[in-house]
Amino acid sequence: MLGQSLLKIRPAISVLRSYSSAAKQMTVREALNSALDEEMSADPKVFLMGEEVGEYQGAYKISKGLLEKYGPERVLDTPITEAGFAGIGVGAAYYGLKPVVEFMTFNFSMQAIDHIINSAAKSNYMSAGQMSVPIVFRGPNGAAAGVGAQHSQCYASWYASCPGLKVLSPYSSEDARGLLKAAIRDPDPVVFLENELLYGESFPVSDEVLDSSFCLPIGKAKIERKGKDVTITAFSKMVGYALKAAEILEKEGIDAEVINLRSIRPLDRSTINASVRKTNRLITVEEGFPQHGVGAEICASVVEESFAYLDAPVERIAGADVPMPYAANLERMAVPQVEDIVRAAKRACYRVVPLAAAA
Amino acid sequence: MNGASCAAKISTQPFSLNPTSPASHDRPLVSPKPASLFLGSTRKLRLSSSSKLNLHRRSGTVVAVSDVVKQKKSKSTHSLLITKEEGLELYEDMILGRAFEDMCAQMYYRGKMFGFVHLYNGQEAVSTGFIKLLKQQDSVVSTYRDHVHALSKGVPARAVMSELFGKTTGCCRGQGGSMHMFSREHNLLGGFAFIGEGIPVATGAAFTSKYKREVLKEADCDHVTLAFFGDGTCNNGQFFECLNMAALWKLPIVFVVENNLWAIGMSHLRATSDPQIYKKGPAFGMPGIHVDGMDVLKVREVAKEAIGRARRGEGPTLVECETYRFRGHSLADPDELRDPAEKAHYAARDPITALKKYLIENSLASEADLKAIDKKIDEVVEDAVEFADESPVPSQSQLLENVFADPKGFGIGPDGRYRCEDPKFTEGTAHV
Numbered sequence: 001m002l003g004q005s006l007l008k009i010r011p012a013i014s015v016l017r018s019y020s021s022a023a024k025q026m027t028v029r030e031a032l033n034s035a036l037d038e039e040m041s042a043d044p045k046v047f048l049m050g051e052e053v054g055e056y057q058g059a060y061k062i063s064k065g066l067l068e069k070y071g072p073e074r075v076l077d078t079p080i081t082e083a084g085f086a087g088i089g090v091g092a093a094y095y096g097l098k099p100v101v102e103f104m105t106f107n108f109s110m111q112a113i114d115h116i117i118n119s120a121a122k123s124n125y126m127s128a129g130q131m132s133v134p135i136v137f138r139g140p141n142g143a144a145a146g147v148g149a150q151h152s153q154c155y156a157s158w159y160a161s162c163p164g165l166k167v168l169s170p171y172s173s174e175d176a177r178g179l180l181k182a183a184i185r186d187p188d189p190v191v192f193l194e195n196e197l198l199y200g201e202s203f204p205v206s207d208e209v210l211d212s213s214f215c216l217p218i219g220k221a222k223i224e225r226k227g228k229d230v231t232i233t234a235f236s237k238m239v240g241y242a243l244k245a246a247e248i249l250e251k252e253g254i255d256a257e258v259i260n261l262r263s264i265r266p267l268d269r270s271t272i273n274a275s276v277r278k279t280n281r282l283i284t285v286e287e288g289f290p291q292h293g294v295g296a297e298i299c300a301s302v303v304e305e306s307f308a309y310l311d312a313p314v315e316r317i318a319g320a321d322v323p324m325p326y327a328a329n330l331e332r333m334a335v336p337q338v339e340d341i342v343r344a345a346k347r348a349c350y351r352v353v354p355l356a357a358a359a
Numbered sequence: 360m361n362g363a364s365c366a367a368k369i370s371t372q373p374f375s376l377n378p379t380s381p382a383s384h385d386r387p388l389v390s391p392k393p394a395s396l397f398l399g400s401t402r403k404l405r406l407s408s409s410s411k412l413n414l415h416r417r418s419g420t421v422v423a424v425s426d427v428v429k430q431k432k433s434k435s436t437h438s439l440l441i442t443k444e445e446g447l448e449l450y451e452d453m454i455l456g457r458a459f460e461d462m463c464a465q466m467y468y469r470g471k472m473f474g475f476v477h478l479y480n481g482q483e484a485v486s487t488g489f490i491k492l493l494k495q496q497d498s499v500v501s502t503y504r505d506h507v508h509a510l511s512k513g514v515p516a517r518a519v520m521s522e523l524f525g526k527t528t529g530c531c532r533g534q535g536g537s538m539h540m541f542s543r544e545h546n547l548l549g550g551f552a553f554i555g556e557g558i559p560v561a562t563g564a565a566f567t568s569k570y571k572r573e574v575l576k577e578a579d580c581d582h583v584t585l586a587f588f589g590d591g592t593c594n595n596g597q598f599f600e601c602l603n604m605a606a607l608w609k610l611p612i613v614f615v616v617e618n619n620l621w622a623i624g625m626s627h628l629r630a631t632s633d634p635q636i637y638k639k640g641p642a643f644g645m646p647g648i649h650v651d652g653m654d655v656l657k658v659r660e661v662a663k664e665a666i667g668r669a670r671r672g673e674g675p676t677l678v679e680c681e682t683y684r685f686r687g688h689s690l691a692d693p694d695e696l697r698d699p700a701e702k703a704h705y706a707a708r709d710p711i712t713a714l715k716k717y718l719i720e721n722s723l724a725s726e727a728d729l730k731a732i733d734k735k736i737d738e739v740v741e742d743a744v745e746f747a748d749e750s751p752v753p754s755q756s757q758l759l760e761n762v763f764a765d766p767k768g769f770g771i772g773p774d775g776r777y778r779c780e781d782p783k784f785t786e787g788t789a790h791v
Contacts, residue, residue: 044574044575045575047570047574073570073573073574074574078604079600079603079604079607081600081603081604083559083596083597083600084559084562084597084600084601084603084604085559085600085604086559087556087558087559087560087562087563087597087601088559088560088562088563088566088601088604089563090559090560090563091500091548091559091560091561091562091563091564091565091566091567092563092564092566092567092570093563094548094560094563094564094567095563095564095567095571096567097567097570114553114556115556115559115560118551118552118553118556119549119551119556119560123541123549124761124762124763124764125534125761125762126531126534126535126539126541126549126550127531127534127535127539127541127543127549128531128532128533128534128535128541128760128761129760129761129764130531130541130542130543131541131543131548131549132764134764163762164762164763166763166768166770182770182771183770185770185771185775186765186770186771187763187764187765187771188763188764188765188768213773213774214773215770215771215772215773216770217769217770217772217778217784218765218768218769218770219767219768219769219770220769266768266769
């Protein structure tokens with residue numbers, strides 16, 4: 001599936017080059033590591049800060065080898081002080097350094113959320129453009145496997161509701177490399193939501209992606225799979241599930257278009273609306289809590305801009321409206337699965353008896 | 360013990376600026392006389408802790424002291440602390456702070472200023488004593504009580520007043536307001552409403568100074584950062600997190616506690632298990648100094664040393680300045696909880712009156728010189744008000760400006776320029 005979509009990729013506007021058809025495989029972990037490595041090598045103002053990023057090689061080994069290469073002044077192992085070191089990052093960013101602040105998971109970012117929102121996101125506005133904050137807050141977001149309620153929340157909609165922040169969420173290795181590089185180069189605060197379960201997954205990458213100047217635009221979604229019957233939007237791990245659902249639906253005669261949002265804020269409303277105007281049906285998929293989630297915003301945007309084009313109500317698929325349970329079977333029910341997406345697509349297409357919205 | 364003799368240094372006669380007896384420097388408002396001074400705590404609490412505290416204050420105000428202070432002790436105690444020029448500079452800065460804040464109160468009650476306004480009256484010695492020793496490239500991070508820090512750092516009175524009026528000519532074009540003063544030019548990094556929020560940001564600015572010197576190899580970068588915050592903040596987690604990291608990484612920062620004994624209506628003694636804040640410095644491996652914050656010359660001496668330490672790369676210092684705010688927490692605060700006797704006690708130690716007395720008694724300036732400064736500052740403040748009054752309000756288009764530094768939010772391309780500037784970059788799906 002992915003291989004086919006790769007062949008349809010048109011080269012980026014600024015760089016036209018051919019790529020070998022035997023694409024290299026790269027895990028998301030390698031993609032993030034190489035992106036960090038290249039950006040730190042290109043700009044001495046970039047530095048990494050967080051718990052266990054140095055000697056431990058990264059809690060999830062994303063920063064493997066960086067301490068050895070760049071030294072302890074640029075790869076800082078911090079004490080367990082999220083509020084403190086997030087604020088230190090903001091203060092450094094005021095002066096033009098480019099900190100990459102790692103949260104072991106975004107659940108821990110809640111200890112630092114005051115700095116992410118009040119001092120990073122709002123500073124450029126409050127100071128009328130004098131203090132821009134070129135900082136990146138990154139780390140795994142969303143559910144892992146069996147880690148319980150306090151380690152499983154998805155923060156995409158919380159951060160994406162705040163003006164002044166850019167919120168990115170990659171899916172594939174190409175996304176991971178391109179978006180992280182763009183985020184590090186960006187003059188504004190970026191919240192970079194990775195996913196622990198994707199770190200080990202391998203994706204094919206073209207030569208262009210491997211080039212050190214490669215970066216993706218922010219605020220642009222990617223159509224992973226073109227279709228004409230129903231639009232499915234997703235981000236992060238859910239893109240993989242949506243693609244699998246699309247394969248299943250194809251056998252049943254439903255041609256689904258899968259959009260990988262990549263950027264939650266700014267949201268690529270034009271791509272989503274253009275797609276809905278083509279297919280007339282929309283399903284939003286996300287891992288986080290349903291109320292006030294990313295899907296709610298997408299639904300509102302489509303209703304506002306493409307109301308006349310909708311042939312069916314928008315279906316939102318989200319995590320269950322409960323704190324994440326621990327038991328494996330309950331956890332499976334609390335996170336969207338491929339079957340949920342397939343069922344929702346069928347509902348949107350055939351208007352079969354709608355099931356209750358509960359998990 | 361070092362403490363006792365250094366305490367003597369701080370409160371010895373020749374340097375005394377206050378009309379009250381020297382012992383009052385060490386002794387805070389809490390006196391052995393029961394039930395008289397402040398209402399902040401319950402009577403029982405006050406009585407039982409007062410004598411203990413009293414003793415502590417008297418016996419040693421300095422717990423951990425840098426070597427430089429120990430050396431200073433042996434210098435002649437009869438030389439003057441400042442020259443005439445310095446004295447007049449300090450006086451002018453404090454008068455500017457006072458006159459400006461008084462004018463803010465007037466303007467607030469006339470409806471020109473709105474929202475939350477926190478005035479600095481009475482604390483001028485701390486701002487002037489510290490900030491006047493800084494270079495332009497050094498940074499200051501403050502709290503919501505930041506007007507006078509902005510003025511001392513060099514932000515023009517006109518810009519601050521316009522900002523308070525919400526006009527487009529303000530230092531943040533009217534978008535920040537009273538609590539969010541920023542100035543890139545003067546390295547004033549805010550202006551934070553949340554207490555304790557400025558401390559990590561200040562620590563980050565200090566981190567940058569060290570990073571620039573060690574990693575970016577800008578060998579002459581010795582910029583120092585001052586973080587100003589109050590007694591209430593010293594119970595907040597971020598304060599301790601940053602004391603730890605600043606000492607751990609030996610950052611060029613001075614943590615200046617403006618202990619005015621009150622956090623809105625919460626007395627410091629009711630909120631803190633050990634009210635002697637300077638003791639918390641050595642717990643983290645840095646010197647902790649207590650100084651009389653109503654005396655600008657004493658503050659300046661301590662500041663010189665702390666800033667010098669930071670500049671030389673010896674690490675952070677915690678300085679607790681005992682000071683007082685003459686007005687309420689903000690202009691909306693009726694200020695009913697503080698004992699009038701306590702207020703009178705500190706009003707008698709007004710830092711401006713004290714400096715004036717020192718200058719005249721030591722023949723550094725005449726009454727006429729000082730009156731000329733008073734008049735000059737009055738004119739500056741009047742001019743600032745006029746300027747702010749006549750300035751336009753922000754235009755409607757300003758509402759959506761400056762959310763991002765990036766003009767359209769599409770990020771930076773491989774060529775290093777903003778993507779939106781590339782004429783071939785169109786709306787629609789990403790093509791990679």
